Amino acid sequence: MSASKSRPERIAAHVRTMPPSGIRDFFDIVSTMKDVISLGIGEPDFVTPWHIRESAIFSLERGVTSYTSNLGLLSLRQALADYVERVFGPRYDPAREILVTVGVSEALDLVMRAILEPGDEVIFHEPCYVSYGPVITFAYGKPVPIATRAENHFALTPGEVAASITPRTRAIILNYPNNPTGAILPLEYLRGIAALAEEHDLIVIADDIYAELTYDGVHTSAAALPGLRDRTIFLHGFSKAWAMTGFRLGYACGPADLIGAMMKIHQYTMLCAPITSQRAALEALKNPDADIQEMRAEYQRRRNFIHASFSEMGIPCPRPAGAFYAFPEVRSCGMNSKDFAYALLDEEKVAVVPGTAFGACGEGHVRCSYATAMDDIKEAMVRFRRFVEKRRAH
Amino acid sequence: MDELLKLLKKNALESPENLARMLNLSVEQVKAKIEDYEKAGVIRGYQAVVNHDQLDLNLVTAVIEVKVTPEREGGFNHIAERISKFNEVQSLYLMSGAFDLLLFVSGQTLKEVAFFVSDKLATIPGVLSTATHFMLKTYKDHGVLMESQDEYERLKVSP
Numbered sequence: 001m002s003a004s005k006s007r008p009e010r011i012a013a014h015v016r017t018m019p020p021s022g023i024r025d026f027f028d029i030v031s032t033m034k035d036v037i038s039l040g041i042g043e044p045d046f047v048t049p050w051h052i053r054e055s056a057i058f059s060l061e062r063g064v065t066s067y068t069s070n071l072g073l074l075s076l077r078q079a080l081a082d083y084v085e086r087v088f089g090p091r092y093d094p095a096r097e098i099l100v101t102v103g104v105s106e107a108l109d110l111v112m113r114a115i116l117e118p119g120d121e122v123i124f125h126e127p128c129y130v131s132y133g134p135v136i137t138f139a140y141g142k143p144v145p146i147a148t149r150a151e152n153h154f155a156l157t158p159g160e161v162a163a164s165i166t167p168r169t170r171a172i173i174l175n176y177p178n179n180p181t182g183a184i185l186p187l188e189y190l191r192g193i194a195a196l197a198e199e200h201d202l203i204v205i206a207d208d209i210y211a212e213l214t215y216d217g218v219h220t221s222a223a224a225l226p227g228l229r230d231r232t233i234f235l236h237g238f239s240k241a242w243a244m245t246g247f248r249l250g251y252a253c254g255p256a257d258l259i260g261a262m263m264k265i266h267q268y269t270m271l272c273a274p275i276t277s278q279r280a281a282l283e284a285l286k287n288p289d290a291d292i293q294e295m296r297a298e299y300q301r302r303r304n305f306i307h308a309s310f311s312e313m314g315i316p317c318p319r320p321a322g323a324f325y326a327f328p329e330v331r332s333c334g335m336n337s338k339d340f341a342y343a344l345l346d347e348e349k350v351a352v353v354p355g356t357a358f359g360a361c362g363e364g365h366v367r368c369s370y371a372t373a374m375d376d377i378k379e380a381m382v383r384f385r386r387f388v389e390k391r392r393a394h
Numbered sequence: 395m396d397e398l399l400k401l402l403k404k405n406a407l408e409s410p411e412n413l414a415r416m417l418n419l420s421v422e423q424v425k426a427k428i429e430d431y432e433k434a435g436v437i438r439g440y441q442a443v444v445n446h447d448q449l450d451l452n453l454v455t456a457v458i459e460v461k462v463t464p465e466r467e468g469g470f471n472h473i474a475e476r477i478s479k480f481n482e483v484q485s486l487y488l489m490s491g492a493f494d495l496l497l498f499v500s501g502q503t504l505k506e507v508a509f510f511v512s513d514k515l516a517t518i519p520g521v522l523s524t525a526t527h528f529m530l531k532t533y534k535d536h537g538v539l540m541e542s543q544d545e546y547e548r549l550k551v552s553p
Contacts (some may be wrong), residue, residue, distance in 0.1 A: 294445035
């Protein structure tokens with residue numbers, strides 16, 4: 001087989017110039033190595049609870065294999081309306097204000113395409129999930145990242161937001177608890193950002209995918225603040241709290257005009273989310289608290305362990321308050337993030353993700369996921385410590 | 395249940411240092427708590443979960459349902475204590491339903507267990523009847539699966 005000739009000119013410029021995800025190169029190297037302990041994984045290490053898997057199997061046995069309504073199964077939307085109201089506060093109409101999507105990733109893409117005109121700006125905080133900037137660019141918008149700082153525990157401050165607002169600003173993305181830092185957003189900051197959103201008529205995109213995995217304090221969604229419900233798209237899904245990443249199921253809640261616009265794109269591009277996943281999600285919502293509590297308790301023990309271990313090593317690491325990531329600062333080893341991650345992998349066979357994969361301001365940090373079995377975390381911390389001590393002795 | 399007990403029930407060999415890290419306590423606090431639990435009798439021992447099927451042991455385990463007559467003043471306790479003193483009896487529970495006591499009994503051979511039932515158990519005053527079931531294979535014990543399944547591997551790095 002001969003390789004076909006690469007012809008960059010036939011790729012659209014805004015796609016051609018987009019660099020591939022920094023995580024990708026790293027993944028390619030790690031996957032060729034044996035006996036690596038990976039703290040590089042952005043998905044739960046739990047298997048989806050059995051009763052949820054069992055209901056997916058049952059629906060297949062029954063022959064439930066068709067399309068659903070574009071919005072998603074009505075029964076699922078009704079269950080989502082109840083769940084969101086009980087856990088987060090705002091009430092959404094299952095008939096017009098909830099859209100079931102293929103993961104939060106699709107929902108995020110739909111929001112951008114539904115609201116942006118070429119050149120419109122979207123504010124988001126870095127370090128952040130790898131897709132925010134690209135998804136805005138692919139919708140012909142202009143990404144406006146704000147670098148958050150370790151000394152603020154990576155919380156986005158209203159002052160930083162105010163300084164980034166221009167007449168072209170259309171929306172702001174909030175993702176707390178945060179991937180990759182594990183940070184949460186203090187309520188007074190959220191209130192300040194909400195006031196700015198009202199003042200400048202911005203849409204707030206609340207990516208609350210890690211909300212249930214909050215260990216310190218109580219999570220408040222932007223959608224729950226008075227006056228914000230009708231300018232907020234609330235994004236959530238089943239991947240993290242129910243360990244259902246491979247089911248690819250998310251949802252968006254918001255005012256009917258925005259959800260209707262997103263629905264239009266979804267209808268023509270995706271049609272609907274897979275019915276097997278939707279049936280599984282319906283089961284997940286039947287008695288959600290027990291599953292979630294069990295996983296949260298286990299993550300919390302790991303969070304404590306990993307944070308205590310970094311403190312003992314003298315590695316600065318803001319205490320993660322949510323999600324399943326720690327974001328320690330490794331500058332004291334005299335290397336940048338990427339060199340550190342590659343050397344740690346090479347010498348100690350521990351995979352962490354360079355902080356720069358989540359934005360330039362992640363320099364000096366690495367992301368350590370604790371969605372990994374406790375025994376692996378223990379061994380990884382032993383190796384991490386050995387590596388750090390060796391570097392400091394130099 | 396206290397988080398410390400949950401962790402010890404999962405792995406009694408966990409080091410105090412690791413327990414302290416997980417629970418956000420000091421090593422001394424962890425050691426003191428464990429000692430308190432031991433003194434109070436909440437923690438009554440530490441055992442390994444062993445897959446007997448994997449060892450070439452002559453070991454037979456039976457589950458025995460026993461109907462008894464409760465005694466005046468002693469209720470079920472007196473007779474239950476008496477039965478629990480036999481070394482053959484591994485576990486003993488008072489049950490609701492069609493019988494009163496449930497015993498887990500082990501011995502080297504089928505015959506040995508059968509003799510225990512006919513000679514020792516059935517002849518205790520107050521024992522009305524017994525029904526013995528022999529165990530054939532253990533799939534799960536104390537929450538631990540006895541056969542490991544092939545693990546599905548996740549991607550090693552993901553966003």
